Every structure is written in C-alpha cells, then in structure tokens.
Amino acid sequence: MGGTVKPINAQAAAGAGTGAAGQIVLLGCGFVADLYMRALQAMPGIGVAGVWDSDAARLAAFCSHWNVPARDGLQSLLAQAPDALVLNLTNPAAHFETSKACLEAGRHVYSEKPLALTLDDAKTLHALAADKGLILASAPCSALGEAAQTLGHALRSGIAGTPRLIYAELDDGFIPQAAYDKWLTESGAPWPYEDEFRVGCTLEHAGYYLTWLISWFGPVRTVVAASAETIPDKTGTGPFAPDFSTATLFFETGPVTRLTCSIVAPHDHGIRIVGDKGVLSCKAAWDNAAKVRFARRITLRRRLMEHPFPRTIRLKQPTHPKVKRWGAAAMNFMLGPAEVLEALRDGRPCRMSNDFALHLTEVTLAIQNAGETGGAQRMTTTCGPMEPMPWAK
Template sequence: MSTLGIIGCGFVADLYARALAVMPGLRVAAVYDRDAARLRTFCEHWSLPAVDSLDALLAALPADGIVLNLTNPDAHFEINRACLIAGRHVYSEKPLAMRMEQARSLHALAAERGLMLSSAPCSVLGEAAQTLGHALRHGIAGTPRLIYAELDDGFVPQAAYARWRSESGAPWPAEDEFHVGCTLEHAGYYLGWLIAWFGSVRRVVAASAEVIPDKPGSNGTPDFSTATLFFENGPVTRLTCSIAAPHDHRIRIVGDNGVLSCDAAWDNAAKVRFARRLTLRRRLMEHPFPRRIRLPRPTHPHVKRWGAAAMNFLLGPQEMLDALSERRPCRLSNDFALHMTEVTLAIQNAGEAGAQDMTTRCAPMEPMPWAQ
C-alpha cells in the first residue's frame, strides 16, 4: 500500500479525494489544513484522518510517501520548501512557485536532497494525451508542422461562480483564481502534453493582458495570453489561454497527411481523431468524417465527470510512487516541473514585452507502457 499526505482541503482537494475510489493501492496517512473547520468537514466527508499541524503530517508519512501540496498558489513555495527540507517527496499543485527564482531554489533543494519534486497537472499521463503521443510517434498525420492549442473558458466573471461548490462544500476560490490568473492555472494542461512529446521549448514569443478589469482579487493579473512556442525539436505551436473567449479546449496538430485533434483537455477519455487531407473537386480539405484513434490495450483507472473535469487527479502521485518502488526515473521529473514552470511564467508575465529564451531544459517523456 502506497502512502500519501494531503496539505490543503480547498476546492481542488475534492478532485483528488474522489479519485481514491478507483486507486485502491493508495492510502492517505494524514490530512492537514490551517483552517480547522474546513479540515474537519473535508475529512469527515471523505473519511480521512486529520492532523493538527504540518509537522504532524510529515511525521505520519513514511520515507517513501508523497506529500500532495494542494494549498493556495501563494503558499506553494513555502510548503514545498518545508516538505523538501523535511526529506519528503512532493507533488505540488500548479504552479510550482509564483516566481522563477523560487522554482529554481526548490529544484536545487530537491536535487541536493535526492528527492522527487513533481508538478500538476498530470493529465499528460492520461489516455487522451498518451493516445495523441502514440499517434505522433507512429506518424499517423505525417510530420507535424504546426499546432494550435486553446484553453479558453468562456466569460467566467459573468458565471455563477459564487454558487460553485466542491463535493465536500468548499467554495470555488474566485479571488485566488483571478489573482493567480488563467495562464498559471491552466496553461500546463497543454504545455505538459507538448513538453512530454517534444521536450524543451527554446523560445517563447508571447503577449498577455487583462481584458476584463475589476474582477475580485485580480489586481491587473492577465486574463488573456497567447504564446508562440519554438521547440528545440518540435513544431511551432500557438497556445492561447483566456477567461473571456467562448469555451474552447481544442488541440489540433497539423501534419503533412492531415490533422490530429482532441476537443477536451480536461477529459482523460476525450476522443482523439485524425482527419486525412484530400482534394475534392479541386478543393483542398480535411476529411469531414475523421476517424477515431484508439490505443490497442487497456489504459488507466478513469474517474467519472464532476463539474468541468473528467480527470484522474491521482495519476501523477501514482507515477511518483511507482517510480520509487521500481527504482526508475519518474516521468513527471524535477526537470519537467521546472521547465513547465519557466515556460508558463514567461507567458503569464509577457505583457507587451515579446520574446524570451528559456534557460531550463527537459527531455521528452517516456510513454506509458500501455501507449508504446
């Protein structure tokens, strides 16, 4: 039985807790939140053991356990650092830290202590991302030439977010979400896929802006960003994030032979399709009835849809625990977490500044065994 400790019982924590039902090999040793009432409500709802301090949680974890840092983003650096100093492997909700110098210091500390430091999101380990990766490796669309990735969530400030509650009753943290911004919160969902397939981004050419002012807690935080990513060994990619444009979570990979696509970044079981290119009566077009691409074998445990997401949030922690027990490198490596953080921060902080060369590097990710 593999062991987890959970720090933070807010909105996102329920998405991790509900995945426990399909991951029977995982055990939660302890849960802590500085808000005692929220801690009690969460633990009673999920029948999990509560402790009254961070020190107590760290003491409850064995050396091969994993800390899940699900706190508010402004606390990520402090909590991640404390856990690493205590000699614990850490899986952090995104972002790893709010500033790049903080992320670098965490990466250095983890290396010094011989610890794993992984960052959400883990949807890169899910069926949809792995199916697209399989299609790329097997040349189904031919050589990839251009990628468009969209993470637009609709005009969120006009949504009924004051009534959004998690399963155990935690409110959606609107002020935190608007203060941190949709790029830091969401870009990783496709950045993780792209870095896994192609490795390092060498240059980011981006712009970001606040297009909807006066949101609670926003303080000028960008609610729109667009970036052109230049990989060391991959196709040019355009990634857009917003909480203004109509909902669109598509990714389209344009190859010599046609287009691979997926419509739902937040659904592990989202359909992956290929539309071959053809000429009909002198008109060049993609086939109007794309075929679905499927993997040849069973994949991973799936979680039923709740709200906007149908993702197994424990695929990342499980990968870390498997890497520990099998004494192999973790797919969600320390370098992966640091590089994704640098790219994300470059997009978030771009403003009207233009290009930025990346200083970190990350190798492409080994596919899951069922997606070879």
C-alpha cells in the same frame, strides 16, 4: 458523507494501467483536494495517511466527508507518516514556502501548479530537491492520461506525417459572469475565485497542454508571448493577473505551436496538430477519455480539404483508471502521484521529473508575465521528452 474509499468501476478495481501502492498526505484541503479524493477512489492501494489545513473548519468538513485522518499541523502531518508522499494542495501563493519545508524535512513532494510564483523560487526548490535526492513533481498530470498518450502514439506512428504546426486553445468562456459563487465541491469547499483571478488563467491552465507538448517534443527553446487583463473589474481584491494570453512556442525538436489561454473567449479546449498527411485533433483537454481523431487531407473537385468524416484513433484497452465527469473535468488527478509512487517503488526515473516540473514552470511564467512588451524570451531550463506509458508504446 463519510465512508471507506472504494474503486469506482471494474476497470479501476483491476488496477488497469497503474500498479501504484503507498501512502500520501494532503497538505491543504480546499477546492482541488476533493478532485484528488474522487480520483483516489479509482486507485486501489494508495492510502491517505493524514490531512492538514490551516482552516480548521474546512479540515473538519473534508476529513468527515472522506473519512480520512486530520492532523493538527504540518510537523504532525509529516511526523505521523514519515514515508508518505506529500501532495501540496495549498493555494499557489503558499506553494514555495510549504514545499520548501517539506523538502527540508526530507520528503518527496507532488505540488499543484505552479511550483512557485517566481522562477527564482522554483529554481530554489529544484536545487533543494536535487541536493537532497528527492522528487519534486508538479501538476497537471493529464499528459499521463489516455487522450494525451493516444495523440503521442499517433505522432510517433506518423499517422499525420511530419507535424508542422499546432494550435491549442484553453479558453473557458466569460467566467466573470458565471455563477462561480455557487460552485462547491462534494465536501462543501467553494471555488476560490479571488485566488483564481489573482493567480490567473495562464498559471492555472496552460499546463494542461504544455505538459502534453513537452512530453512529446521535449523542451521549449523560445517563447514569444503577450498577455493582458481584458476585464479589470472582477469580484474581489486585486491586483488581478492577465485573463488572456497567447504564445508562440518554438521547441528544440518539435513543430511551432500557438497556445491561447483566457477566461474571456467562448469555451474551447481543443488542440489541432497539422501534419503533412492531415490533422490530428482532440476537443477536450480536461477529459482523459476524450476522442482523438485524424482527418486525412484530400482533394475534392480541385478543392483541398480535410476529410469531413475523420476516423477515431484508439489505443488498445485497458489504459488507466478513469474518473467520471465532475463539473468541467473528467480527469484522474491521481495519475501523477501514482507515477511518483511507482517510480520510487521500482527505482526508475519518474516521468513527472524535477526537470520537467521546473521547465513547465518557466514556460508558463514566461507566457503569464509577457504583458504587452515581453516578446521573445529564451528559456534557461530544459528537460527530456517523457517516456510513453507502457500501454501507449
């Protein structure tokens, strides 16, 4: 299905929450690239100047479906759009080499997670970007979304009082028994299950809450983690990464947090922030418009409990363009690239900063690689808290 990219709805057409304009190029057009293109329909003013993928058949199918121009190599992709932001959507094993090539060519890069599969490689990319004065940002960008920003506003407003403890879950169900071989995108890309199992659910998913937490509280000081492979006989060629991890995070200025990731435990994408006055919560990390609720703490007949009918916390609308649900997610994947383009246009610091991307990578790798004996790990990178979106202040 080809055709001109158009806004999804009236709010999107009005450009609520984003004034981004500019060009992007897509390096890689696998499964996740369709999610970016769906989101792009809600983001007027951003154009696709070219796409390249090493799989010629996949490239042809993608470009035909979305009516975007194909290029015949990385050099052609960069040369034909010298001012475009590069979206690195290659598979994780290729992130380091491809991002390095783009940075060396003097290009700003927005990379799918993780920046690299090792901290040394991530630090190399960070140093290269700093040397050349370039932006090196990393997905996920849901910290810029309405749900995360609503929680951040509630924290700053003291609705729950001082936050004392946070529980965050990113459990996806017993994925090895799912019909994942039938999961296809709109343009026909299959879910890359072998790559997903080799890379691991922690590297793939922990960022969806880590970015929220780091955006509110700043850097993690210490990670105390463990990880394991609980289902060894997955489909495909191993070795496979841990399919379960749990971490206790100690922030420089925030509350202690427990974060769990798995593709084994029943589906749970909830976060609960326990404060002196009650509990803030959100049940859907992958939904930008998920409800944020506050249950105040009460005593009823000498029993201490959270109010059984929590109130919904809302920000003044409009916030940002929304994307309709597709599969498990209702996320606008273009909020991150749009933030980079806006920062470049306005000459201001980017919320998705290089330091933020590197710190996110270090924390995620510390959790993923903890194994049975990793224990406490002191972080070597840092970053500042993220400036709230203008509509969330």
